[in-house]
Amino acid sequence: MLPELQSAIPGPRSRQLAERLRRCESRNITYLGADFPIFWQRAEAANVWDVDGNRFVDFTSAFGVASLGHGHPEIAEALREQSHSLLHGMGDVHPTELKVQVCEQLCELTFQRWDIGSGRVILGNTGFEAVESALKTAQLATGRSGVITFENAYHGLGYGTLAAGSMARFREPFAGQLANFGRTLPYPHCYCREEWADDDDCTADCINHLAEVERQIEATLASANEAIGAVLVEPILGRGGKVTPPKAFLPMLRRLCDQHGALLIVDEILTGLNRTGRLFACDHSATVPDLICLGKSLSSGLPLSACIGREEIMVAWPESDGEAIHTTTHLGNPLACAMALVSLEQHRSPQLAATVSAKGKLLADRFRAVADNTSRLASVRGAGLLRGLELVTPDDSRSPDGDAGGGFVPYALKHGFIVLADSPDGNIVALAPAFQISDEQIDSFASVFQEYLTSLPGSIS
Secondary structure, three states: OOOOOOOOOOOHHHHHHHHHHHHHOOOOOOOOEOOEOOOEEEEEEOEEEEOOOOEEEEOOHHHHOOOOOEOOHHHHHHHHHHHOOOOOOEOOOEOOHHHHHHHHHHHHHHHHOOOOOOEEEEEEOOHHHHHHHHHHHHHHHHOOOEEEEEOOOOOOOOHHHHHHOOOHHHHHHHHHHOOOOEEEEOOOOOOOOOOOOOHHHOOHHHHHHHHHHHHHHHHHHHOOOOOEEEEEEOOOOOOOOOOOOOOOHHHHHHHHHHHHOOEEEEEOOOOOOOOOOOOOHHHHHOOOOOEEEEOHHHOOOOOOEEEEEEHHHHOOOOOOOOOOOOOOOOOOOHHHHHHHHHHHHHHOOHHHHHHHHHHHHHHHHHHHHHHOOEOOEEEEEEEOOEEEEEEEOOOOOOOEOHHHHHHHHHHHHHOOEEOEEEOOOOOEEEEOOOOOOOHHHHHHHHHHHHHHHHHOOOOEO
């Protein structure tokens, strides 16, 4: 299904709205360029319509929120029904039954499914709140404030997550107000292939790099001066460039945390809920974390996140005496919870994971075919329907080409596709489409991408 473009991109209405927004919103929030942005009006499945009547194919699923598709009919109906009875509750004082049901479902899908007991849940609104809940839990449970994070990680932009560790561009402007309890170490890259590989498939470079990372992690955990209580990790680096580690990475972290009494926190806000072709990305390596953080597609549209931890760890939180030491005004919002219950029911289906795996393989194969005909596409990273297209310079250095990555975003928009670029160098074209993305939409997008690469100097090998 090709996009339907009826006017210049962005159209006149979008340009008018951009000028109005420029006059009333703080700088550094919305990027307002000569050819950016469009203003959304409605969306359905993998399609988005802007205020000028143009239809686009969304290869971001709105930052991964609309994994099940924009305007999923059953989730939208749950929202409508709930809106007739209760819009807001008092989540940590007088909660709703919906909050209970969501917490029960999250425990069932994590620690009960992993068959290692039960879990306990802290609900939040955004992803960084879930991560900060996990960090607070680690402090209470271990008595140690130190946290190991990894280079180019992205765990949100709250002060707690920034202090633990984040990409420099997000952290440095506020470094003067941040505590220093995080220790950032290298994140291992699987050089032999772009998806989790079995140990026997890994090259010497991959094995040696992982061994060096393990040495640094173990030394940091063993250091009394570091006082490490937790290791915080993304199973795949998200905004850090869709970097997929060796399959042995998460099991190694699990083993080292057990040896040194630290907690393993897995941030699955982006990778969780079937995005990589398994219910959770940590399932690919059969690694059970101590705490898992979810968000984005949890409700498929309204702010809702969750930190789920093993029961024996979560008891470190004291019983409430009527004044919770960690809460939010909108905790367990009934609208978001009603949507989450339908969303989680959809994610339970093994067929959904199989569909994502098959669709992800088709997408990766299509772009690897593009890579065979150009020197500018170095690799297709990621797993399932979380993919990154690595653009490099045409010279012998094959350096990250941020100009090419950033340049493709408005080019794609003018051809009817919504896409983002990420990584520290901006050279990774990030793909996270809705699970219903069609084969035809993938093929059309790949053709536009190939045309773009052909237009770049030194593109064709």
